[in-house]
Amino acid sequence: MLILTRKLNESIIIGDNIEITITAIEGDQVKLGIKAPKQIDVHRKEIYDAIQTENSAASCTDLDLLKHFQEKLNKK
Known part of the structure; x- marks a missing residue:
């Protein structure tokens, strides 16, 4: 696992097209913005x-259920 330290409004990039931004820090919660x-x-x-x-x-x-439906179809 890669562990990074980021501050408010800082981002990380995953691959070429996914960006994760720290949008808010409130107490013990961090809000993330994800662009993908x-x-x-x-x-x-x-x-x-x-x-x-x-x-x-x-x-x-369940195979029995499938057999049941098969039998109903064959009766028609």
Whole structure:
């Protein structure tokens, strides 16, 4: 992990097209501004983790459920 020290209104650049700027420091909170291309998803880590968990659960379809739908389709 790279650790950087930045002051208010200072930035870091990731790659050629992502800029992260310190926009405010209030007590123990730091507010970040993120400039990135629209095609790049930017999420808080807990949201990203929740999305990954949901995607993983959705991809584990019960085979019995699929067989049930297959049987219903074949009856039509």
